[in-house]
Amino acid sequence: MVIKCFVVDEFTVMQIAMISFMKWISRLVFGCYIWSKLEFSITDALRYIMGIAGPNGFGSKSTAEQVTEGISPSHLTAIITGATSGIGAETARVLAKRGVRLVMPARDLKKAGEVKKRIKRESPGAEIIVMEMDLSSFASIQNFCSNFLSLGLPLNILINNAGKLCRSFQLTEEKFEMTFATNYLGHYLLTKLLLGKLVETATKTSVPGRIINVTSVIHRWVAKEGFKFDDMLLPKSYNGTRAYALSKLANIMHAKEMARQLKERNANVTINSVHPGIVKTGIIRDHRGLITDLVFFLASKLLKSTAQGASTTCYIAINPQVNGVSGKYFADCNESSCSPLADDDYAAFDLWMKTNILVHKSVALN
Numbered sequence: 001m002v003i004k005c006f007v008v009d010e011f012t013v014m015q016i017a018m019i020s021f022m023k024w025i026s027r028l029v030f031g032c033y034i035w036s037k038l039e040f041s042i043t044d045a046l047r048y049i050m051g052i053a054g055p056n057g058f059g060s061k062s063t064a065e066q067v068t069e070g071i072s073p074s075h076l077t078a079i080i081t082g083a084t085s086g087i088g089a090e091t092a093r094v095l096a097k098r099g100v101r102l103v104m105p106a107r108d109l110k111k112a113g114e115v116k117k118r119i120k121r122e123s124p125g126a127e128i129i130v131m132e133m134d135l136s137s138f139a140s141i142q143n144f145c146s147n148f149l150s151l152g153l154p155l156n157i158l159i160n161n162a163g164k165l166c167r168s169f170q171l172t173e174e175k176f177e178m179t180f181a182t183n184y185l186g187h188y189l190l191t192k193l194l195l196g197k198l199v200e201t202a203t204k205t206s207v208p209g210r211i212i213n214v215t216s217v218i219h220r221w222v223a224k225e226g227f228k229f230d231d232m233l234l235p236k237s238y239n240g241t242r243a244y245a246l247s248k249l250a251n252i253m254h255a256k257e258m259a260r261q262l263k264e265r266n267a268n269v270t271i272n273s274v275h276p277g278i279v280k281t282g283i284i285r286d287h288r289g290l291i292t293d294l295v296f297f298l299a300s301k302l303l304k305s306t307a308q309g310a311s312t313t314c315y316i317a318i319n320p321q322v323n324g325v326s327g328k329y330f331a332d333c334n335e336s337s338c339s340p341l342a343d344d345d346y347a348a349f350d351l352w353m354k355t356n357i358l359v360h361k362s363v364a365l366n
C-alpha cells in the first residue's frame, strides 16, 4: 500500500480558507441578487432556506411523500403530463404509491414505459396507463383525448406538468413558437378537451375534481408591456428564457380565469397553480454550459431535491386541506403571492378569450 503524505504549510491553509470564504460570500451575494430579482422579502428568503413550515405544517424542505403521508384516496384517476422525468416522474411515483390510477401521456413511449416499470417495482398494485401525446401538436392532443375518453374511465385529477425551454427558435406544426405552444397552448387545449370529463366525474362521484398547472416563479420577470399575445405566438426576436417566463405567466392566468369560470358554473372542480421550486432536472440539464453551471453552483443553496420539488403538486392533488381552494398560487406547499400581472383578472380573461379563438380557428372542436 502506498501512503501519500502531503505537507500542508500555513500558506496553503490560508489559501484554502480564503477560497472557501470567497465561495461562501459569492453564493450569498448571488442568492441575495436572485432573491431581489424575484421580489421576495427577507422573511420569505429565510423561511425558504431554513425550510420553516407554513400554516399547514409544510415548507420548502417537505417531500412529496411527507405531504401525502397517511392519505390513501381510493378510486382516483389522474392524468399527469411530463411524467417521463424530473418533477413529473416523482409526482407519478408518489401518487401511484398512494393508490391513484395514473394515465401518463408522453411523446416518448419507451421512456414512459421505463418510468412505469420503475413505479410498478415499488408499488406492484399500481394501475398505470401509458398513452402517446405530444403537447406541441394540437392534432396529437386531440388524438390522446379521444383515445382516453374512449376508455370510459373517470377523471379526478389533471396535472399540467410538462415543460420545455427551447434554446433556439422553433415552430410547432401549427406554426407557433415551440416553448410557449408546448407549455401554455398545449395545456390549454388539453384542459379544454378534458374539462367535461372532470366535471362529469365530480358530479357523479361527489369527489371534487382538481386541476394543477405547474408554473414557475420566473413568471415574475414578465413586465406588462412585454405580455402581447401575437408576439408570444410568433416573437419578432427570440429569447428562450423570455418565452419560458411568458408561458409560465400564461399558465397562472389560465388557472385564474378557469377558476372563475368553474365557480360561475358551480362545477365541483378546482384549479390552482404551483411553483415547484428550483430543481436540477432535465429542463435545466438541457441548457448546460459554463454560465448555467456557474449560476447553479452559486445558487446551489437554493436548490430543492426532486422529492421536494414534487411536494407542492402532490399536496394540491390529494391533500384534503386544499378542498374547495381554487384560483390560487402555491409555492413550498403553501398559498403564496404571484406577480401583480399574474393576478390581473382582466388580463387573464383577455388571454383566455384570445387563446380560445385561436384554438377554435386551429382545430375543429365540437
Ligand SMILES: NC(=O)c1ccc[n+]([C@@H]2O[C@H](COP(=O)([O-])OP(=O)(O)OC[C@H]3O[C@@H](n4cnc5c(N)ncnc54)[C@H](OP(=O)(O)O)[C@@H]3O)[C@@H](O)[C@H]2O)c1
Binding pocket: 081, 082, 083, 084, 085, 086, 087, 088, 105, 106, 107, 108, 111, 133, 134, 135, 136, 160, 161, 162, 163, 164, 182, 214, 215, 216, 217, 275, 276, 277, 278, 279, 280, 281, 282, 283, 284
Ligand atoms: N426544474 C425546475 O427548476 C423548475 C422550476 C420551476 C418550474 N418548473 C416546471 O416544472 C415542470 C416539470 O419540469 P421538470 O423540471 O421536471 O423538467 P424535465 O425533467 O425536463 O421534465 C419535463 C417533462 O416535460 C415533458 N415534455 C416536454 N415537451 C413535451 C412535449 N412536447 N410533449 C409532451 N411532453 C413534453 C418531457 O418529456 P420528454 O421526456 O419526452 O422530454 C418531460 O417529461 C415544468 O412545467 C417546468 O416548467 C421546473
